[in-house]
Amino acid sequence: MSAETNPNRSAFLARNIWSGVLFGIGLAAFMDETIFHQLLRWHHFYDKSTTDIGLISDGLFHAFSWFATIGGLFLFADLRRKKALCLMRWWGGMLLGAGGFQLYDGTIQHKLMQIHQIRYVENVFLYDLVWNIIALFMIIVGGALIIRAGRKQRERAVSHDPS
Amino acid sequence: MTHLNQSDASFAAEIFPQLVLAIPFVFVLVLYGIAAMASGRKHTQWPVYRTVCWVLGVLLAILSVAGPLADRAHSDFSAHMISHLFLGMLAPLLMALGYPVTLMLRSLSVPLARRVSKVLRSRISQILTNPIFASFLNIGGLWLVYTTDLYSLMHESILLHLIVHFHVFLAGYLFTVSIVYFDPIPHRIPFISRAIVLVAALAGHGILSKYIYANPPAGVPAAQAELGSMIMYYGGDAVDILLIFLFCLQWYRSGVNWKWQELKHRNHA
Numbered sequence: 001m002s003a004e005t006n007p008n009r010s011a012f013l014a015r016n017i018w019s020g021v022l023f024g025i026g027l028a029a030f031m032d033e034t035i036f037h038q039l040l041r042w043h044h045f046y047d048k049s050t051t052d053i054g055l056i057s058d059g060l061f062h063a064f065s066w067f068a069t070i071g072g073l074f075l076f077a078d079l080r081r082k083k084a085l086c087l088m089r090w091w092g093g094m095l096l097g098a099g100g101f102q103l104y105d106g107t108i109q110h111k112l113m114q115i116h117q118i119r120y121v122e123n124v125f126l127y128d129l130v131w132n133i134i135a136l137f138m139i140i141v142g143g144a145l146i147i148r149a150g151r152k153q154r155e156r157a158v159s160h161d162p163s
Numbered sequence: 164m165t166h167l168n169q170s171d172a173s174f175a176a177e178i179f180p181q182l183v184l185a186i187p188f189v190f191v192l193v194l195y196g197i198a199a200m201a202s203g204r205k206h207t208q209w210p211v212y213r214t215v216c217w218v219l220g221v222l223l224a225i226l227s228v229a230g231p232l233a234d235r236a237h238s239d240f241s242a243h244m245i246s247h248l249f250l251g252m253l254a255p256l257l258m259a260l261g262y263p264v265t266l267m268l269r270s271l272s273v274p275l276a277r278r279v280s281k282v283l284r285s286r287i288s289q290i291l292t293n294p295i296f297a298s299f300l301n302i303g304g305l306w307l308v309y310t311t312d313l314y315s316l317m318h319e320s321i322l323l324h325l326i327v328h329f330h331v332f333l334a335g336y337l338f339t340v341s342i343v344y345f346d347p348i349p350h351r352i353p354f355i356s357r358a359i360v361l362v363a364a365l366a367g368h369g370i371l372s373k374y375i376y377a378n379p380p381a382g383v384p385a386a387q388a389e390l391g392s393m394i395m396y397y398g399g400d401a402v403d404i405l406l407i408f409l410f411c412l413q414w415y416r417s418g419v420n421w422k423w424q425e426l427k428h429r430n431h432a
Binding site: 045046048050055056058059060062063064066067070071073074077078 | 358361362363365366367368369370373374376377392393396400403404407408411412414415
């Protein structure tokens, strides 16, 4: 990082993760909408087997992800302005958010609440498998990045400690 | 004679309600223009972009209640949805960006302006501009129109038609100004609370859109309902980006932070 950093940087550690998580959720939802709904047309706008709770969950997540995309970026700008940005943490949060949303979408929303399937084909199980493995992979990498950022932080704190 | 009767009937059924709905908008358009010019002469010049936003907003509102789009909205559900997106979402947002209350306070004489600001500080104004109340008026009103017989009834009764359309605009405007603060608003609510209400209201709008897809209002063919539902869903999203962007921009400029860290420290102390 640059030499000029906020002296209270440690107060903003959690916010780096939150900013990433929010943007990650928003990005995953945005890609879901543009790639799978609009471009590929695999996802359907409405599936006749959608449960009521599925409709509510879909509506809430859609609205929240829209807000999170923009809000997450403004948080990012705020961290930069305060010179409190920690990119490794931010990327970790982003992968965690994107993976978390994709896992929720792929298991609870698609399967349990039946809002729609990934693609309307016979072997949809394979699609589900790939979908959720990618989600888990993002969660693991995101978590690892955050843990690594924390460890680096502690090491630096020890080496800077005058005692 | 029959010809005359027919045109009388069409006047009563179509032109009259369109006129009643459009005249207030024409009135505020003229009033705003006069106020902007007069106060520009008295004080500094009134910003041009505010005037542009106001004019665009009012024109969109007029377009959605009178003329070809309003005519088509009677028989075509997609046209109805487009006109409602304009009337209930985009026009209110553009008009709020015109800072009408600020302009009014600037243009009125001091005693009159004091009286207006007293009204703004009143209990009624506090309730009306409460985001939760405004969201219920706005989104709740929409649920009422599309999930009950109100939708088909308003095409039969002129009075209901007028009430529903004025309500859609006024509730949309109140909702907009209760979430994003442009004009002076005495009863302020923290960003995080408004953000939660905003997300809940957007969700209510999205859920209703998809509900209409599967459950068309009485008298609307399924294919029209499906298209209309998607217009409502994605059109709503398009206006929401603007609303969310302006909301976050105000948060960014205010320099206010989520006080989670400070709160944590205070709780530990």
